[in-house]
Structure formats: C-alpha cells, structure tokens
Amino acid sequence: MNKQTIPLRIPSSLADVEAVIQTTWGETPDLVVCRLQVKQMHKDVLLMYLDSLADKNSINNNVLQPLLFEKHHATNVEDIAILIGQKKYTKLWPDIETAIFQGESVLFIDGEQKALILDTQGWPQRAIAEPQVESSLKGAHQGFIETSGKNIALIRRYLPNRELKIKELTVGRRGKTKVAILYLEDVAHPEVLQELEDRIRNIDVDAVVNTGELMQLIEDNPFSPFPQFLLTERPDAAVSNLLQGRIAIIVDRSPSVMIAPMSFISFFQTVDDYSTRWMIATFLRLLRPLAFFIAIFLPSLYIAAISFHYELLPLNLILTVGESREQVPLPPILEAILMELAIEMLREAGLRLPAPIGQTVGIVGGVVIGQAAVQAGLVSNIMVVVVAITAIGSFIIPNPDMSESVRLIRFPMMIVSSLFGIVGMAIGLMILVVHLACLESLGTPFGSPFAPVRFRDWKDTVVRFPLWAMRNRPLSARPIQLKRQTKTRK
Amino acid sequence: MKCTPLPLLLCAVFLLSGCGMNTKLDSLTMTLTLGLDVTDDGKLLMYSSSPVFNKDAKEHTEVIEVDASSLREGRYKVDLFASGRTVGGKIQNVVIGKKLVQQKELLSFLDVLYRDPKNSTTALLIIYDGPVKELIESKQKDKPRLAVAIKDLITTTALDKQTVKTNLLDFHRTLFEKGCMPFASEMAMKNGKMTVKGVALFNNKGKYVTSLSSKESAFLQLLRNEIKPAIPFTLRTSALTGNGKKENISVSLEHGKVRYQTRYRNDRFQFHIHIDAGTIITEEVVNVDMRKKQKQLEKMIAKEIENKTKALIKTFQKHEIDPIGFGLYARAYEYRKWKKVENDWGKAFAAADISVSAKVNIISYGVIN
Numbered sequence: 001m002n003k004q005t006i007p008l009r010i011p012s013s014l015a016d017v018e019a020v021i022q023t024t025w026g027e028t029p030d031l032v033v034c035r036l037q038v039k040q041m042h043k044d045v046l047l048m049y050l051d052s053l054a055d056k057n058s059i060n061n062n063v064l065q066p067l068l069f070e071k072h073h074a075t076n077v078e079d080i081a082i083l084i085g086q087k088k089y090t091k092l093w094p095d096i097e098t099a100i101f102q103g104e105s106v107l108f109i110d111g112e113q114k115a116l117i118l119d120t121q122g123w124p125q126r127a128i129a130e131p132q133v134e135s136s137l138k139g140a141h142q143g144f145i146e147t148s149g150k151n152i153a154l155i156r157r158y159l160p161n162r163e164l165k166i167k168e169l170t171v172g173r174r175g176k177t178k179v180a181i182l183y184l185e186d187v188a189h190p191e192v193l194q195e196l197e198d199r200i201r202n203i204d205v206d207a208v209v210n211t212g213e214l215m216q217l218i219e220d221n222p223f224s225p226f227p228q229f230l231l232t233e234r235p236d237a238a239v240s241n242l243l244q245g246r247i248a249i250i251v252d253r254s255p256s257v258m259i260a261p262m263s264f265i266s267f268f269q270t271v272d273d274y275s276t277r278w279m280i281a282t283f284l285r286l287l288r289p290l291a292f293f294i295a296i297f298l299p300s301l302y303i304a305a306i307s308f309h310y311e312l313l314p315l316n317l318i319l320t321v322g323e324s325r326e327q328v329p330l331p332p333i334l335e336a337i338l339m340e341l342a343i344e345m346l347r348e349a350g351l352r353l354p355a356p357i358g359q360t361v362g363i364v365g366g367v368v369i370g371q372a373a374v375q376a377g378l379v380s381n382i383m384v385v386v387v388a389i390t391a392i393g394s395f396i397i398p399n400p401d402m403s404e405s406v407r408l409i410r411f412p413m414m415i416v417s418s419l420f421g422i423v424g425m426a427i428g429l430m431i432l433v434v435h436l437a438c439l440e441s442l443g444t445p446f447g448s449p450f451a452p453v454r455f456r457d458w459k460d461t462v463v464r465f466p467l468w469a470m471r472n473r474p475l476s477a478r479p480i481q482l483k484r485q486t487k488t489r490k
Numbered sequence: 491m492k493c494t495p496l497p498l499l500l501c502a503v504f505l506l507s508g509c510g511m512n513t514k515l516d517s518l519t520m521t522l523t524l525g526l527d528v529t530d531d532g533k534l535l536m537y538s539s540s541p542v543f544n545k546d547a548k549e550h551t552e553v554i555e556v557d558a559s560s561l562r563e564g565r566y567k568v569d570l571f572a573s574g575r576t577v578g579g580k581i582q583n584v585v586i587g588k589k590l591v592q593q594k595e596l597l598s599f600l601d602v603l604y605r606d607p608k609n610s611t612t613a614l615l616i617i618y619d620g621p622v623k624e625l626i627e628s629k630q631k632d633k634p635r636l637a638v639a640i641k642d643l644i645t646t647t648a649l650d651k652q653t654v655k656t657n658l659l660d661f662h663r664t665l666f667e668k669g670c671m672p673f674a675s676e677m678a679m680k681n682g683k684m685t686v687k688g689v690a691l692f693n694n695k696g697k698y699v700t701s702l703s704s705k706e707s708a709f710l711q712l713l714r715n716e717i718k719p720a721i722p723f724t725l726r727t728s729a730l731t732g733n734g735k736k737e738n739i740s741v742s743l744e745h746g747k748v749r750y751q752t753r754y755r756n757d758r759f760q761f762h763i764h765i766d767a768g769t770i771i772t773e774e775v776v777n778v779d780m781r782k783k784q785k786q787l788e789k790m791i792a793k794e795i796e797n798k799t800k801a802l803i804k805t806f807q808k809h810e811i812d813p814i815g816f817g818l819y820a821r822a823y824e825y826r827k828w829k830k831v832e833n834d835w836g837k838a839f840a841a842a843d844i845s846v847s848a849k850v851n852i853i854s855y856g857v858i859n
Binding site: 325 | 498512513514515516518520522541543544545577579580582610635637638641
C-alpha cells in the first residue's frame, strides 16, 4: 500500500476530496482538477481528469458546457444533464483511480458520497492501416491497431452474431492491461476456454506490454523452439480461426491478436489460401512444408554430402562441387556456419535499421556474400546457392514466429550432420518429429491432424480441398459444433 | 511433454558411434576410371584416374599406375602415390585390357568391387582393345574429363544400339546365370581418339571369346528384345532400282515383338525366333517411289533381319556362347532337359537348331515425299 493512507470511500465534502487528491496525486502535472458550480443544482462540483488521456473536446462540449450553462433545474444528482451516454457512479477510491488512468473524467459533487465517472477517453492512437508483417494479396487491407476496442470492432464487423462472446480480464499489477477473450460460444469448447482463462488469471506480473509476452506466460511448453499460439495482425485471419472454434485473445495496447489453441500445420496456412482457387492454394500449401524441410535440412545435407557421403551426389555434381570448393580453406561446417551467420546478421540488420539505411545493408550484404566471399576464396559458389535457397525457404513460411524457429533449428542440425552425416540428420529429424507430436497447445494436440491421425481433417492441411467439400470444422480445436455448412454442390 | 529437445538431441547424438570416419570431398582421391591390364610378361597393371580439386594443380586429372597382384593390393599401392585417400565409391568405368581377358577369367580380379560395399557396382565394364595405358593417359582436348567422356560415349552409343551398356552388376548377373552369358562394350583408339568398337562376348567362365562389330550389336539387341527406343540399321541393296548398283536404305526399327518358341526334339533343343517389326524408313539414297514397292521393300528388310540374325547366331554357336539367353527359355519350357545340360549349356546351345523368321511392317516413309 502507499505511504499515505487512502480512504476507501469518497468523503462527502469537496474540501476533503481535494485534500485526498493533493496527498495522493502529487507530481502529476497532467492532472486537471477544477472546481465549479453547477447551474442546474447550484452545487459545487469538482471535475478531475488526466489531460493527456482525456478527450478535451468531449469534456468541453459534453461536460463543461451543460454543467455551466444548462438552465434546467435538477433536484438530485442523477438528474444532472451531461451529454455523455456512458456514465457510472462509484463510492470507492480505487475505481476512481482506475477510471482516471483510463482517460475517463470524474465528477465529485459536494455533499454526495458518490462520484460520477464519465467516459471521455481520448488517448493518442494511430489510424487503421494495412498489416505490415502479414501482407496478403486478396485479404482485407485492415490490420489490428493498439486499441483493443477498435480491434474488437474489426472482428465484430465480420461476425455480427450474438454468439460472439467477449470476456474481459485484467493482467498485470501495474500495467493493468485489459485482455479480451473472444470466442463463439456455440463452437468453442468450454474446457479449452476455461483452461485459457485460468492460465491468464494465474499470471502475476508487473505488466504485460505486448501480446508476445502474454503468449510466453501461458504457453504449454516454454522450452520448445516452436510457437504454440498464433500471433496475427489480420482481422480476417482471426475471424477465420474463430469460426474454426479457436479463441482470440486481444491485448490492449498491442497490435497483434493471439489465437489459441493452434496446430502445427496451421502455421503454414494463410488467409489467401481460402480466397485463391483450390488447386493453386494446394500447390502453395505443398510448397510450404517443402520450404520448411529445405530451410531446416539443406545446409546440413550439403555438409553431410561433402564430408561423409560423397557417393550420394551424381558424378557431374561432385565435379562441380569439387571444383567450386577448390580454393576454399574452411571445412564444410565452418563454411556453412559462416555463411548462415552472415545471412542471419544481414537479416537482423535489415529488420532493425530504418528503411533508407536498410537498403545499404542489402547492397553491402548482397555484394559481400554473393561475390566477394566467393572471389576471396572463403566460401564456395555452391554454398552461396545453398544459403540463398535456405533463406528463401524460410521466407516462404508465412508465420514469422515459425520462420524464426526454423532458422534456429537449422544450426543444431548442421552441427549434428557435421559430426555424424546423414545418420545424425536422421536422428535430428526423428527428435523433431517426436517433439512436434508431443507438443500441446492449450491441452489440445499440436500435431493434429497428423499426430493423432485424423484423416477427415487432412482436407485442410498440406492440401486444400474445394471450400464446398470442407463441411466440418477441424477437430484440432475441439469445436462443440462440428458442422459448418451443408452440401451446396454435388 | 516436459522434455526439452536440445539436450535430448545432444544425448542421442553423442550416444552414436562408428560414423566418425570422415570422408571429406577435398581430401579424397576418387578413382573415377579404373584400369586393369597385363604386361607381355604376365604382370598385372592397375591404373587409377581421379579428379584433382586444387587451383594450384596444372592438370585436373591424376593418373596413377601401379603393378599389383590384385585390385585391393593395387589400391594400397595407389594410396602411396595419391595425395588424398583413395576411394572407389564413384568408379564410373572399369576398363579392362583385352589381353588380360583373353588370358584370364575376369571375375577373380573384380571380386573386391563386388565384395566391398563402399565400391560402386554400377560402373560400366569396358573392354579396351589395346594397352589400357593409352586410353587412360590420353588427353583429349575436345572432351570433358576422361571418366565423364567415356561414360557419355558408351551411354549414348548404347542408345543407338551400336554397343551395349553393361555395368558390373549386369556382368555379375549374366555370369552367374547359367542360361546366358556375359557381354560388355568394347572400345579402341583410332587416330588418337577413343572410339567404340562394338561388343565383347564372354563365356560362362568370364573369359573373353570374341567380339561383335557395332553393326552386329544392333541385331544382338534385337534378339535380346531390347528394341526401345529404336534399332537403326542400314542395308545396301540393288533390288529396288534393278540396275545392279547397290544403294543405301536406312531403316529404324521402332517397335516390334520378338517371340521365342522352345522345343526339345531329336535330342537337341529347337528354338524358333519370330520377329514382328514396325519400321520407319529414315534414309533412302536411291530415288524411287517406294510406296509402290512397299511389299517388296518389307520383304527385303525382313530378309535382311533374318540373314543378319542367323549369321549372328551362327557365330554364337561356333563359339559356344549364349549372350541372348536362350538358356532361360530352355529352362522355362524344357526344364528336365535343361537340368541335364545346365552346367554345359554352351555345348548344348551349339548343338541346338535355331531358326529365325521376320515380318516387317513399314509404318512411315518419313515426312517428305
């Protein structure tokens, strides 16, 4: 508790109120407290709000103007005319504090033991813009922003449905972050929902600044390299997941929305898959798991092939590889790690630098990696090609979290293959598969529909059946209402 | 699951054993072409030709010659010369001097290639007419590396049926199969350039018997029912013009059926081969309207096929060799009789009555009139 003793209840005299404010709200220059007389009741009132969080226009026009100039006579407090719809009364100081910090203004009335909280929120926020990380060709061009209310609105626009329920929780002792849980009541499984809610309620931290932090606090397996929940900044992606019986978690002040529970294969699907024709979507979906394996295993395969299993390569390839490695002084593993680290650094540098300098990084990196390193005899041409294909492979994976996991796993695989060749790679692959099969997301199997095998759900995995053929929601999120459409086509 | 993947991965990896033998590409002397020959006084010579991956080396092929009593012993000697570890996992061609196969049975020399699984068994087996040194040390400026050049030469020539493509496994199989006998491609040097000479034929002990020319090779493969993609041949005839001057007609046998009839009569095997062929005329030097003489032409080509194959079979019978595999048919249709002669099939084959009949159907005269 604070050093000064704060009374729990609001004192009735305005002088006492002022005294409390002065002791508890020292050194808050943006706090505005003004005393004025209400014309309607001829009573003194005290209006208090945070200058930085409240909407001044709204206070002037909707609060001050009626208070000062309205001639209508009010007999009691409830009758005071104020042009704001959302108002509530409270008798407790903690409520007032919360309200003030959320940009609301509080009206204390002389002689009353309750105060009026008025919704005058107006903090700085940006306009709704195109999603930056997950761009799409055919999906909507609206992305989530940092205000949870707006984000909920974006989702509601897709689901004008009473079954869309929203549970609001608060997380963090200091941060008091509002966390909204959105779900379709007749689709989402109550047990899964309960599990999620319990996990969020159990969080006891100072503040949750971002959705990513919340995700790590409630993950099933924090030691896995793989993300177990999806972060998206696309409302249409969130909605399509809601419709599959998953749950969306919106964290106030964070532009990404978390989707839970997730399955492994969902990280390789995009909204565009459903809006392109099914053959093309299937082709793209086949490409992504391929890219996943290439991004993890190609450098290790290269190392294994030229340090253990030269028989693996056809003769002409051996000659090409041998000739391109003629002047390389490094063993394959060092060559590969050098190049992979270089490209990871390049990527990170490009990500953090402002756009105009970022271009320079691209040019420098491109020249250094593509040309100079080869000409200087540090690495071979083939290695450059391998690194490039690997990098492209990891770019194809649509989810950035999954893409980063893949980039990380590549390194242990390279070490293993430099020690034991293909045998090591095979063991690495087995561990990977076993790990993926063991993972859970909110208690539902992460590997679904492959582990456990659910053939019916394979319609929407590495292939995408035509929309009219997918009549049921996937089982992985344990929806309680399975059927989502009837037969529309023969 | 409460286990973390990384420690698990490391544990599993460090429990592994036995794969520590590193074979780095850079530090290998990869024998791509293996040569075997014999000197006049009976000493065995072994050649290894391997690529060199080093920018400082002037030559990009390293040839090592050693005298050895066997291949494996020879390899140890090669190791003395080679800068890298000698490995045989990528051997493309095994070139054997004709003199060696004329004197000795081949299989015992090749044993290590079959026994040691690290050696490649898909290498082509090639008989070289002349000293192997000549081929393996030849530098052909207009050709890629020797191993690639030889392999390409044999592969593409075998595609137009002018020779056969026999790898070590094929040789092994036909050698141990009692019903047929091995054959391999034969090369020689002509005007300083390597060239395909035809087919070398072996008896069932793996000893060289005789050779076929590249023209005869086409009919050997026709008899073996290996027609795909096509068997081209040229015949010279004066029958069409009628003026006594022989002219060339080139034919491509596109598809066909070769049927074997097997019987045992009069204490000997009787085989009848019926060839049903569809052909395309690919070249016709003489200018006559062949359409009018189609029947005649078809008969003529059929006659040619019959003559050539009969001559071929006669050669085989003379040398008591059976590269076509009549023994397989004998075993399938006359098992009891076959069982009696299976260990001496060459003799029984030589005594067999073999007749050939051919029927030719011309599919097309080409795209010009």
